[in-house]
Amino acid sequence: MTDPESRMRERELERRRENELKDLEVEADHSKRPLEGLSRANLTTWPREQDDAAAERVHGHDEERSEALSRSQIPPPPPHHDE
Numbered sequence: 001m002t003d004p005e006s007r008m009r010e011r012e013l014e015r016r017r018e019n020e021l022k023d024l025e026v027e028a029d030h031s032k033r034p035l036e037g038l039s040r041a042n043l044t045t046w047p048r049e050q051d052d053a054a055a056e057r058v059h060g061h062d063e064e065r066s067e068a069l070s071r072s073q074i075p076p077p078p079p080h081h082d083e
Contacts, residue, residue, distance in 0.1 A: 010078040020074040027070065 013075045013078050017075045017077065020070065024067070024070055024074075027067070
């Protein structure tokens with residue numbers, strides 16, 4: 001049998017793990033978000049060509065890196081104890 005502190009830590013790790021998995025699920029959904037399209041960013045004086053020219057080189061693998069970092073933050077499942 002495990003002590004109360006240990007059980008509490010295991011529950012906290014499980015809660016964190018569940019939340020991280022939910023976050024990954026939301027991040028994987030690329031459908032339109034409610035506030036998309038409300039930005040006035042298209043009224044900037046920044047030439048679009050400047051963004052497009054470097055976008056692939058600078059941000060080409062952002063999604064893969066972000067997902068890998070998110071997955072690395074998921075705590076492992078707690079060990080199962082027979083009580």
